[in-house]
Amino acid sequence: xxxxxxxxKLLSVFKGAPVELKCxxxxxxxxxxxxxxxxxxxxxxxxxxxxxxxxxxxxxADLNKGETSFHLKKPFAQEEDSAMYYCALGTSYGKLxxxxxxxxTVHP
Amino acid sequence: DAxxxxxxxNRITKTGKRxxxxxxxxxxxxRMYWYRQDPGLGLRLIYYSFDVKDINKGEISDGYSVSRxxxxxxxxxxxxxxxxxxxxxxxxxxxxxxHKSTYEQYFGPGTRLTVT
Numbered sequence: 001x002x003x004x005x006x007x008x009k010l011l012s013v014f015k016g017a018p019v020e021l022k023c024x025x026x027x028x029x030x031x032x033x034x035x036x037x038x039x040x041x042x043x044x045x046x047x048x049x050x051x052x053x054x055x056x057x058x059x060x061a062d063l064n065k066g067e068t069s070f071h072l073k074k075p076f077a078q079e080e081d082s083a084m085y086y087c088a089l090g091t092s093y094g095k096l097x098x099x100x101x102x103x104x105t106v107h108p
Numbered sequence: 109d110a111x112x113x114x115x116x117x118n119r120i121t122k123t124g125k126r127x128x129x130x131x132x133x134x135x136x137x138x139r140m141y142w143y144r145q146d147p148g149l150g151l152r153l154i155y156y157s158f159d160v161k162d163i164n165k166g167e168i169s170d171g172y173s174v175s176r177x178x179x180x181x182x183x184x185x186x187x188x189x190x191x192x193x194x195x196x197x198x199x200x201x202x203x204x205x206x207h208k209s210t211y212e213q214y215f216g217p218g219t220r221l222t223v224t
Binding site: 006009032034043044045046049086088090094095096097098099100101 | 153158
């Protein structure tokens, strides 16, 4: 069965510090991994997907199949990055399995 | 993204009452989903539908039912609400085809349901 684990419920950093949100997954097939973000008073939205290898708002995430991880990183956090972040795994049936979420707070 | 709307946005109801949450979309997507969000548990899939005639249970479907009235409408019902169904409920849609992944989902604003 597929599973996504985000070990940190809460993560606090100061502005300008590096930030890494951890995500590990368990899936026997070929995974598609995503990060979704929910800013205060906004709806959940896609941040980035591993397939496109893109950098969005300074965030990057690399799929490590050996460690079954898809950690989200940003070298210099900004206050506007404060939000709830969800890691999600796409399975072969068009469904997403979400992790428990990590609330990131960036202090000034 | 105003293309996915949910009504009501907030609802307080009593134990045992029947309640329906509605979701509409103008994105033209075939796939629609219902999730609930609970602190510490993340988003969990309740039901999903890949087209009007296709309805599937998610991981936590007990106590819920759904109706796909049209491609654009997907309703979630709680036949007899109980307090542990108090949660934030999200509807989402996804398209098929094109260059985007079919796993890219577009979410509604959520419905905050409280069962007393």
